[in-house]
Amino acid sequence: MIKKYIEGEEFLFLGEQRKLMFGNYKSIHILNNFLFFPQFLKFRVQKELKVWYLQQSLQHIKKRVEYYAYRMNVNYGSVSVVDTKSRWGACTHDNRLQFNWRLIMVPPAVLDSVVVHELAHTMVKNHSQNFWIQVRKVMPGYSAHRAWINHHQDELVI
Template identity: 35%
Template sequence: MREYLERPGFIAEVIRTDRRKTADIRVEDGAVLIVIPISLPIERVDSLLKTKRTWIKEKIALHREAQPASEKQFVSGEAFSYLGRNYRLKVEEGAFQPVRLLKGRLVVTVPKGKDQPHMIRNALIRWYKRQAEQKLCEKVERYAPIVGVEPADVRIKTFKSRWGSCTAKGILEFNWRIMMAPNRCVDYVVVHELCHLKRHDHSAEFWKEVGKVMTDYERLRTYLKHSEYGVW
């Protein structure tokens, strides 16, 4: 269950879960996230955000300073790739609404102000992460029996220079930015990490396992190696 709270300079995404007894405030990729128990009153959430406002603003500022220069201005008409296809951004002004894919456009509603580009960027990242959570889990479920493995868990992460990883505990971690690549490339990354559950190296035996499932893996691997998805 997700809710959104508009506050000066940022939008806080509120997630209610029965797996927490206390509130947890995070700033991930410059976006504010607060995970709370299901029964916690929204007034209490507002109080927590006020208490942590200075810390939140500092975290957001540090994230912005660390970001490389981007050609994106996050305005209507800009193109953003999803599964290899470009979709035009449509920005509407008003009370915040998360990104929706409507009639071939990525539509987002944000309040007017100097922080609007940052809010749009964060809203887009949140949308890509939600798509990654759904699509990558579906693909893992599809390919795991074919590879002949069973991962311990699937998690969505932010990596600077890799598309995914397989931990020693059998947890598959995927970079949300892979959702910008063509669908076949996403399949390859999933198969690649699943095969690491058999071989934790990049030996000839490992690539043989990948090739059993995807005969065109070399082409896909080369394509991703030279791609620049998600530089914004």
């Protein structure tokens, strides 16, 4: 899927399509189903959009990690977003969490499923039965959320 960066073109943000609109705005922002983009940055839409998506992604994911870490009663190190192609999340041996910045495009519940997965790795470092018990304790609908990513992977582009 190749983007043209033209007015009215749709971009996924938190699971919804937003129409790109150019105008006299100070900064990129989302309102309802629109993605407003400053006219003065129009010569580099792709670059600016990616920077903005990365920032939004980190902000959103940090909040969700905080929320679920509290619910799961676990501790973690830092949270960062990374630019990987196919990997959605990772948890290092010292519990630093890394997430694919593209997660800001998927529905909120799907993003949460990746957060829960990586937080469960702070307790269990493998994918043993005990790991899945920890995941499903906090998110019974986990499998359906992950299936969404597999089916829509190709649409997650800006």
